[in-house]
Amino acid sequence: MTRGAGEPAVSARGLSFTYRMGAGAALDGVNLDLPRGSWGLLLGATGAGKTTLVRTLNRTIPRFHRGRLEGSLHVMGEPTSGAGVAEMAARVGVVFQDFENQLLSTSCLLEVAFALESRQVPSAEIAPRASALLGSVGLDGFEQRDPATLSGGERQRLVIAAVLALEAPLLVLDEPASDLDPSAREAIYRLAGSAPGRTVLLVEHDLEGVPCEGPGFLLSDGRVASSWPSVPAAGMVELSPALEAAGVRPPPCAALAARLQEAWPGRLPRPLPLDPEGMAAALRSAGWRLQEAPAPVSPARGAAVSRCEELTHAYPGASGGRPALDAVDLEILEGRVTAIVGANGSGKTTLARHLAGLLGPSSGRVLHRGEEVSRIPPPQRAARIGFVFQNPDHQIFAATAGQEAAFGPLNLGAAPAEARRRCDAALEAVGLLEKADCDPFVLTKGERQRLAVASVLACEPSMLVLDEPTTGLDLREQRRMMRLLRDLAAAGRTIVMVTHALWLLDEADRVVVLARGRVAAEGGPAEVLAGSALERSGLRRPDLALFASGWGALPRPLDAWAGALRPPEAGAGP
């Protein structure tokens, strides 16, 4: 047993940190205790200090990120002061949010082997153990693949396997689900919690599908705004308003229960199970009714602006033999928001690139208003179809946000005054007009993402294709991005977005589900959420869709549920 075996896995007292270049304290007197063997949650919106706290745990603060560190911090019973990062790696394994930057090997097997080699695991044991770890994150058979050829979600799982190889007693996952589909993320949680005695600290801003019975710490502006040692059954209902206020998304059923509790005090059945099917059954057997029939779903109609015909795409050199897209037939309707969903590696990004003409088909064709889109010369194409890449930092280069947004129109030959007008209109649409003179790199991730949208909008394309526009954004920013896309569609633009955020599907007009390079289903969001296509495609249906099934009703957004449920003997309205 190591020293201090009875002490918490993490113990912080008055922990404060101010980045050398930072304006204020990123952490401001944090006190917390995470018991050993527990599954802890560190929650908060972007900028609350979550990642800063994680950095102090493995000593990358202050070793690599300079600034003023105060207070005391113990990890696995030992003080951290003076320890090096590599030394801490034996105690705490961290999967950082920017997982892309954590890959460094030429094959998946070597990537996972790196930590085993550092730990001096005997050479003969390394390959079987590394293979087993790859299998545990669902990457069986990926041993010889080059990490650079994996999809984003596969790469994220690879980093998780590489960190698990440290076998550290404390595992910290900083928003590990950001690039994972819901079923992959469930598998990661199971895996993280599987080692007996391991302590897990999960950093999150979205609790749907997250096990949250353990201790939790809600950060806000660098302070612990509230914390709880464990969540008793139904305790999440009481916590959920505070979570929402802090920019954290509570489990949807808990949030719904909280709304019902507020509208109908004392009328909820007790105990109320908080799993979707259980909660629906409990409400129904207590006599609750679904007041309004769901509004008849009008199937989204409109002219097809883009069309894929037998679209097949095979990447050269990709192993497995299966093409990334396999004879896809699809229509994109004008003026609508179309969401493309699917498990990691199902071909979502490839399809989006084809719709924008960035790739040429291996066979079949993609038409935009009757023209083959990959044959339209790039400048003309940019004026017709905009593509917003997943990483805004791959395109931002100008000194100010305004210049960044004006780049497109100037490229397309617009006169300076006209470029200025388009740039202002685009910045206004994304809510960044007042930041036109800011250096893009002082903007938040969400703002940079919106700037990337503005810089494409400024070319005034009639169709906009976005690859994961909400990844890495906190809830407020995600909602804001969705509202922006809805507004653009309302103004007549056609929107196609690739997304993992199934809870945002309510905001789409049409949903296309991809599975292994084929269209598994398409239709209105309620229809797709109610059907079995998501599950068949390896995705998990959102909690509120499962709740709807419990009522035999069509899925709808949270607030619509809150307004439509009535306790027994209640009238039409509260």
Added chain:
Amino acid sequence: MTGAGGLYAPSGSFLHRLNPSGKVVALGLWFTAVLAASSLGGLAALAAIPLGAAAAAGLTGVVRRFGRFAAVLFVVSVALWGLLSRDEAGMAKGAVVGARLAIMLVLGLLFLASTRVEEMTEGLRRLGVPYTAAFALTLSFRLLPVFLSAAGAITEAQEARGLQLRGGPLHTRLGRYVPLLVPLVLAGLRSATTLAPALESRGLGMKPGRTSLLESRWRGADGLSCAFALAAAAAALWS
């Protein structure tokens, strides 16, 4: 999508199966031989070695990819020396230097195409180079694919906004590279600053020593390859 931008060509040829430490030593000896050889005849004989090895290992594709570059190296060298000295001896000297550069380029390519970065690191470590130093020495080869894939993504993002790189006078064409270079340099800086903490977080330097997944047994072929290279170096040095 650029995919893997590295030069490694996984094929399992006899060059791939050679011990990486032996390959590092042999490469050093071949470079010595090439640098010591001063006659075009000797260099022609030396050039036959990597070309033959490439053919035998099925790596002629890699050589062909850079063949034009090797030819340019040779021609530029001959032209430059000829221009500076304005006599035949100068041009002959230029031919020797150009041939040396071209042969070393091909030798290096064969090494990179048949050796994983990790094998290079491990090969150096087994020759007594400390692991962190060996890691640092081979780091640029690790980062090359990352850098190339970032460059690909950035080019694509700017072209999607209508950036045109071709056409127009030179000075405006250079200006058009600014939207590519700024994000690329920033991406490079970011990966440089995030790499060190990421490596240490993954346990680099956790213990004084390391074990290795890559077995590197010393076989007869490795002895032969080194002996052959040694003989060539000796012949070149004392001829």
